[in-house]
Amino acid sequence: MSSALEILRRDFGGDIIEPGEAEYESASRTVLAAGSPAYVLRRESVGDLRAGVKFAAGAGHVLSARGGGHSFAGFGTNDGGVVIDLRKFASVEIIDSERHLVRIGGGATWGQVLAAMAPHGLAISSGDTKSVGVGGLTLTGGIGWKVRKYGLALDNLVAAEMVTANGDVVRASAGERPELFWAIRGGGGNFGIVTAFEFAAHPTTEVFHGKIAFPASEAGTVLQGWADYLRTAPEELTAIVTFANPFAGGPNAPVEIEVAFDGDDPELAAHALDPIRRLGPVIEDDVALKPYADVLVEGMVPPPGIELVTRSGFVDKESVSDVLQILTEVGASEGSPIMAVRSVGGAVSRVRDDATAYAHRQAELMFSTTILGPRPAIEAARPALEAMWARLAPRVNGAYANFLSSVTDEDVAAIYPSETHKRLAAVKGQYDPDNLFAHNHNVRPQ
Numbered sequence: 071m072s073s074a075l076e077i078l079r080r081d082f083g084g085d086i087i088e089p090g091e092a093e094y095e096s097a098s099r100t101v102l103a104a105g106s107p108a109y110v111l112r113r114e115s116v117g118d119l120r121a122g123v124k125f126a127a128g129a130g131h132v133l134s135a136r137g138g139g140h141s142f143a144g145f146g147t148n149d150g151g152v153v154i155d156l157r158k159f160a161s162v163e164i165i166d167s168e169r170h171l172v173r174i175g176g177g178a179t180w181g182q183v184l185a186a187m188a189p190h191g192l193a194i195s196s197g198d199t200k201s202v203g204v205g206g207l208t209l210t211g212g213i214g215w216k217v218r219k220y221g222l223a224l225d226n227l228v229a230a231e232m233v234t235a236n237g238d239v240v241r242a243s244a245g246e247r248p249e250l251f252w253a254i255r256g257g258g259g260n261f262g263i264v265t266a267f268e269f270a271a272h273p274t275t276e277v278f279h280g281k282i283a284f285p286a287s288e289a290g291t292v293l294q295g296w297a298d299y300l301r302t303a304p305e306e307l308t309a310i311v312t313f314a315n316p317f318a319g320g321p322n323a324p325v326e327i328e329v330a331f332d333g334d335d336p337e338l339a340a341h342a343l344d345p346i347r348r349l350g351p352v353i354e355d356d357v358a359l360k361p362y363a364d365v366l367v368e369g370m371v372p373p374p375g376i377e378l379v380t381r382s383g384f385v386d387k388e389s390v391s392d393v394l395q396i397l398t399e400v401g402a403s404e405g406s407p408i409m410a411v412r413s414v415g416g417a418v419s420r421v422r423d424d425a426t427a428y429a430h431r432q433a434e435l436m437f438s439t440t441i442l443g444p445r446p447a448i449e450a451a452r453p454a455l456e457a458m459w460a461r462l463a464p465r466v467n468g469a470y471a472n473f474l475s476s477v478t479d480e481d482v483a484a485i486y487p488s489e490t491h492k493r494l495a496a497v498k499g500q501y502d503p504d505n506l507f508a509h510n511h512n513v514r515p516q
């Protein structure tokens with residue numbers, strides 16, 4: 071009888087990259103993880119992808135789907151298992167110009183999507199970085215520059231085509247396998263490999279975007295004033311506040327409010343942005359009108375040996391002041407993590423908590439803390455980080471999986487409230503009963 075590997079070699083029409091081959095080093099690593107898989111499989115063909123999934127299942131290998139490769143937890147690669155590299159699934163096609171429906175390959179990056187849609191005056195709110203993958207970001211959320219107006223990236227998803235654990239090709243949408251469609255909008259890579267996403271895009275003009283910065287000493291009032299203002303600010307306005315960045319002065323780093331106003335009318339933009347300018351003494355303001363595609367940045371690849379520890383939390387209205395105060399206090403000390411606080415709310419909150427597996431709909435803010443450096447520096451910084459999170463814990467309501475480098479049962483419980491988790495486990499039992507797709511914030515099958 072043929073071995074699983076012999077069957078793979080017979081059935082798989084693409085590259086099977088193994089240790090020792092010239093391409094192995096680049097094929098096995100993602101942006102944030104080295105990885106040492108036994109096989110990296112690469113080809114743009116759903117039939118071959120099915121063969122790869124069947125091989126991993128039959129041979130008992132850990133399986134990673136690799137999209138844009140930006141997972142903080144390194145989910146796009148593994149040690150000793152199989153990586154299915156989706157980067158060749160990168161097509162972007164407008165399939166219905168009246169309804170603005172766009173079909174996107176499961177391994178495309180947001181940079182590729184923006185470049186293809188810009189000539190049609192269309193966009194999808196995704197994230198802040200071009201090299202991030204459509205797959206990982208969408209399946210777990212997608213908090214981007216138009217999030218308050220158009221919701222999460224996954225709120226704009228209308229259908230997905232997937233290869234499930236037994237090698238079946240299925241379609242999920244509101245009308246086809248609705249429970250699976252519910253699960254993949256927040257449940258990450260737990261349910262199969264998406265070969266194509268279909269989104270309802272939105273028309274876009276140029277947008278106002280840039281940074282409004284304040285001295286570090288103003289952090290407390292600026293943060294609180296910004297959070298208060300967001301409750302009444304136009305939903306065209308989305309913002310990310312970054313402070314305590316050790317690469318910009320640590321406790322003396324300016325408080326930077328990066329803003330995007332979705333629209334090209336200068337008066338409306340000024341009306342939305344001026345209250346932010348009045349929050350304190352402005353030391354930099356480079357807000358300008360630019361193509362939406364230029365708002366996203368190219369991602370950076372950290373040098374070898376540099377590790378990142380990223381944690382995130384959602385903040386409901388009643389805890390906003392307390393959380394911002396703790397972040398401000400810690401940010402004023404040497405050795406603080408990089409703090410980034412994002413506005414959510416708006417269109418995200420108008421969707422019911424149980425409408426998708428992303429359930430943290432009522433949060434006003436999502437924040438993340440990041441420390442980075444060589445391992446000894448990370449270990450030295452860890453006790454202070456833990457102490458900070460112990461203070462935050464009673465005031466934080468869950469975690470955003472896309473900004474989480476750890477993978478514990480507590481993390482999974484923070485990502486999925488218990489009702490969501492129960493429902494996800496039932497869908498998992500139906501589509502992946504042997505838990506083939508386990509290398510993620512894993513929902514075990516029920």
Ligand SMILES: Cc1cc2nc3c(=O)[nH]c(=O)nc-3n(C[C@H](O)[C@H](O)[C@H](O)COP(=O)(O)OP(=O)(O)OC[C@H]3O[C@@H](n4cnc5c(N)ncnc54)[C@H](O)[C@@H]3O)c2cc1C
Nearest residue numbers: 137138139140141145146176197198203205206213259264
């Ligand atoms: C520099 C940087 C900037 C970021 N900015 C933002 C931001 O602005 N907003 C935001 O919301 N998030 C942001 N993120 C977080 C980002 O959304 C996650 O890291 C996301 O998981 C990356 O997806 P990926 O496809 O690039 O990663 P990968 O590592 O390739 O995949 C991540 C996970 O998704 C699964 N997956 C990927 N594609 C598929 C597919 N087609 N089918 C099934 N499973 C798939 C993988 O198996 C893996 O489990 C950022 C991350 C980085 C590193």
